[in-house]
Amino acid sequence: MTTGSHRAAPEHTHPDEVSLLAALAALADPVRLTLVRELAGAADWTRSCGSFDVPVGKAALSHHFSVLRAAGLVEQRDEGPRRVNRLRRTEFDTRFPGLLDLVLREAGPLG
């Protein structure tokens, strides 16, 4: 499937289908922690992938978002040339109670 912007639509995994190991591994990375924390502080669908201040290139960033989608943490959709994001907070909280709270409570970029 392609979208109007001729990119493959992002594949998603619902948190209910995510293993604890996959969830922990997705969060055990400083770049992905930063993405999750920034998304938690933004309204849904307001942050595009290019709007995050993380020290990685485009391909690496794309990989990090892929891991976050596969862990049920992030949902994405294309809006014209922008791919925008939301944190799947409610669904993820239901599957892994307390895990996001813990991650978001910790201070500092390296947690």
Place this chain on the structure above:
Amino acid sequence: MTTGSHRAAPEHTHPDEVSLLAALAALADPVRLTLVRELAGAADWTRSCGSFDVPVGKAALSHHFSVLRAAGLVEQRDEGPRRVNRLRRTEFDTRFPGLLDLVLREAGPLG
């Protein structure tokens, strides 16, 4: 430093000194999850390192325990030829509330 058994005494890190990233990474491994879960079901200092049914060799197992010590999850001491373990449940819970509960609640070897 060496112990009476001529092995280097295990080095420990208190959970208060552990970053969230290190804690998540330590738990994001199937072998280490198994070790943590089995320790949670055993009395302190009753399980020796060789008593766990995990599909890894001696060197890999030693590495896994080293990661668990560095993450503040496991304390070890030598009793003659045996190195015995305890889960640092209370201290770890204080540092990362709810994380061990989440890990121990999940069913199945791959969580």
